[in-house]
Amino acid sequence: MLIAALFGTFVVCLLLGVPVAVTLGVSSVVYLWLAGIDLTVVAQFLYSGMDSFVLLCIPGFVLAGNLMNGGGITDQIVRFGNSLFGHIRGGLGLANVTGSMIFAGISGTAVAETASIGAVMIPAMKKAGYGAAFSAATTAAASTVGPIIPPSVPMIIVGTLTGLSVGRMFMAGAVPGLLMGLGMMLTVYIVARIRNYPKGEWKGFREVLSSGKSAIWAILMTAIILFGIVGGYFTPTEASIVACIYAFIVGLFVYKGFTLRDLPRIMLDSAIGSGALILLVGLASVFGWILTSEQIPQTIANAMLSLTTNKYLIILLINVLLLIVGTFMETIAALIILFPPLLAVAVKVGIDPIHFAMIAVINLMIGLTTPPVGICLFVAGNIGKVTLGQVSREIGPFLICNILVLMLVSFVPAISLWLPSLFF
Numbered sequence: 001m002l003i004a005a006l007f008g009t010f011v012v013c014l015l016l017g018v019p020v021a022v023t024l025g026v027s028s029v030v031y032l033w034l035a036g037i038d039l040t041v042v043a044q045f046l047y048s049g050m051d052s053f054v055l056l057c058i059p060g061f062v063l064a065g066n067l068m069n070g071g072g073i074t075d076q077i078v079r080f081g082n083s084l085f086g087h088i089r090g091g092l093g094l095a096n097v098t099g100s101m102i103f104a105g106i107s108g109t110a111v112a113e114t115a116s117i118g119a120v121m122i123p124a125m126k127k128a129g130y131g132a133a134f135s136a137a138t139t140a141a142a143s144t145v146g147p148i149i150p151p152s153v154p155m156i157i158v159g160t161l162t163g164l165s166v167g168r169m170f171m172a173g174a175v176p177g178l179l180m181g182l183g184m185m186l187t188v189y190i191v192a193r194i195r196n197y198p199k200g201e202w203k204g205f206r207e208v209l210s211s212g213k214s215a216i217w218a219i220l221m222t223a224i225i226l227f228g229i230v231g232g233y234f235t236p237t238e239a240s241i242v243a244c245i246y247a248f249i250v251g252l253f254v255y256k257g258f259t260l261r262d263l264p265r266i267m268l269d270s271a272i273g274s275g276a277l278i279l280l281v282g283l284a285s286v287f288g289w290i291l292t293s294e295q296i297p298q299t300i301a302n303a304m305l306s307l308t309t310n311k312y313l314i315i316l317l318i319n320v321l322l323l324i325v326g327t328f329m330e331t332i333a334a335l336i337i338l339f340p341p342l343l344a345v346a347v348k349v350g351i352d353p354i355h356f357a358m359i360a361v362i363n364l365m366i367g368l369t370t371p372p373v374g375i376c377l378f379v380a381g382n383i384g385k386v387t388l389g390q391v392s393r394e395i396g397p398f399l400i401c402n403i404l405v406l407m408l409v410s411f412v413p414a415i416s417l418w419l420p421s422l423f424f
Contacts, residue, residue, distance in 0.1 A: 003294055006031040006033040013176045015223035020333040021280040024198050028286040042286050049285025050278050053237055057156045057166070059274035060240020064221070065112060066270045067247035072257030073218050074116045077102045078124075080208075080215035087202035090350015092128055092194020094185050096121045100142035101181040102218055104149035110272075110331075110368050113143040114379045122384045127200045127421050134191070136384035139371075140391065141184055141398035144365040147331075149177030151225055151243075154361050156236065157281060158336055162343060164353055166236040171419040172354050174226075176362060176409045183401040191397060211298040217250045231424045277332065291337070300341045301348070311349045318342055319363060321401075327374075334364050351413075358416040362406050369395050369402075 009030045013023035025042070032039055036335060080102070081095030088094060099117050100257060118139040125135035144295035147154045159166035191197075223248060225239045251257050258266065315407045321342075325334050339360055346356040368376045371392045409415050 002031055002035055003296075005034055006290060010328040011163075014328075018174060020329075021276065021283050024280070024283040024287045024333065027284070028290055029288055037381050039105070045286040045289050046282040048073060049288075050282040055156070055160055055278055055281065056237045056241045057326065058153055058277050059157075059270060060237065060244055061111075061153065062152050062274040062277075063241065063267065064243035064247040064272040066266050066273075067244065067251045067258075068218065068221065068247075069116050070251060070258045071265050073215075073251070074120055074253070074254040076097075076211070077218055078117070078120050078216040080211040083201070083203060083362040084325070085093065085206045086200040088099070088189070089199045090188050090197045091133075091199050092121070092125045092130065093188035096125065096135075097142040097181055097185045097188060098163065101145055101149060101177070102215065104146040104177060109153050110143045110365060110376055111379060112145045113146040114140055114376045116366075118380050118383045122380065123345045127415065128200075131195075131391040131394070132384045133386045134195075136190060136377075136380035136386055136391045137394035137398060138184075139375070139383075141367050141395060141402070143179070143376050143380075144368055144402065145177045145180050147365055148173045148180065148358075149223065150174065151240070152361070153235075153277065154331060154364070155336055157332055158339060158357050158361070159236075162353070164357060164424075166421040168424055170226065170236070170422055172416040173221065173359050173361070174419055175415050176358055176405065179408070179415070180362075180402055180405050183405050186302060186396055187397050199255075206212065214326050215412070217254060221246055221250075224406060228416065240349070245257050280332055281336065284333065286368060288336060288340070290294065291341075296341070298341075298344075301345045304345050305348065305420065310348060312411065314349045315359065316353065318359065319406065319410060322360060322363035322367065323370075326364045327370045331364040331368060341359050345350070352417060352422055354385070355413045356415050359406070359410050362402075362409060366399065366402050366406065369399065 008026050009027040010023055013026055014020070019027070029042060031042060053230070077099045078095060081098035082092065085091045085094035085098060096117065099121065100113055103113050103117055112262065122135045122139055126132050138392060150173055151172060152170065155169040155173065156166055158164060218311070221243060226233050226241055229236055229241050247310065252260070252334060304314065307317070310316065322334070322338070325338065341352060342360065343356055367373055371377060371388060374392075377391045377395065379389060381388055384391070
């Protein structure tokens with residue numbers, strides 16, 4: 001009865017379009033009220049859920065990304081990608097994916113990447129003769145590498161939930177992120193050849209060097225974050241502060257994309273965005289406490305293990321479950337609710353926790369581009385002025401590509417575990 005009320009309220013709120021954070025809070029309050037439990041529990045777990053040193057990474061990396069984007073870094077990244085690939089068939093699409101891979105080292109979130117890269121690339125691709133829906137689909141798909149190539153907000157959330165090393169997860173995401181990016185570039189090229197999309201002119205190595213010199217500041221930011229953490233110079237939280245200082249100096253004095261007068265607006269936008277994420281984590285901790293007290297994680301684990309204890313079949317079952325969940329649930333909420341119980345299943349059958357974290361994050365990133373609740377599809381479609389149905393039809397080849405990479409990462413652990421074992 002109580003569990004039915006909890007999940008019934010949760011589903012109804014989601015169907016009504018209530019924000020996920022509010023949905024978690026409302027469904028938790030309904031359960032506690034029906035169970036006769038003092039509602040002060042909400043305040044206690046809300047605070048304890050947000051009271052985490054690791055969570056300080058989120059406002060730091062969000063602010064760093066906004067500072068770099070406000071400093072004009074997006075234009076420089078796109079110019080560099082275009083100088084490398086613009087002369088190839090489908091070159092603007094290849095530049096789009098390349099830009100997202102570079103921008104991934106700044107933003108840590110897929111939606112921010114879709115909006116930033118898409119605002120530049122979608123109009124440019126449409127003007128050059130690419131289909132509007134294809135341009136939007138390329139941008140949406142490419143943005144999913146954002147939270148896989150470090151830094152990554154979802155990985156920070158996972159670290160907060162489970163105590164897994166954020167630094168190890170950052171390193172584990174590098175190779176899978178590159179594989180996804182290269183796979184999507186191949187997909188763009190094949191589609192461009194079939195549809196005879198245009199290609200530009202080769203502008204020479206001087207343009208490559210010039211644009212690369214401008215974009216190097218973005219690449220250096222990722223290098224500073226990774227090697228600082230791996231070298232033991234600072235923690236992920238301290239890395240986010242270093243990234244903010246770096247982004248401030250580069251944006252203000254190198255790119256000169258903003259002035260001191262723009263800082264209050266950038267900081268306010270960052271505070272609103274990161275505050276919403278942290279509030280989601282806090283309310284989800286209340287929801288998670290209820291699930292734990294009702295032994296829902298153990299029930300899920302036992303149900304899956306009753307079907308099979310074969311490691312590879314469990315991986316396949318988890319992939320199918322997360323791909324389905326990703327089609328209708330927001331990434332962070334899905335991680336908070338499902339990751340702990342599924343991690344327990346994975347560990348019992350001998351799957352490395354870091355490897356499993358990569359499987360889960362990649363799954364839910366793919367979910368951002370699967371209808372009907374693919375947030376990145378909505379954002380890219382709005383920029384490209386096309387309907388969700390049109391973008392959804394074009395996203396198919398990219399979904400196939402990303403699922404193939406997911407299967408490769410899932411069944412070949414060395415792809416995600418090689419770098420962490422090398423550096424840690």
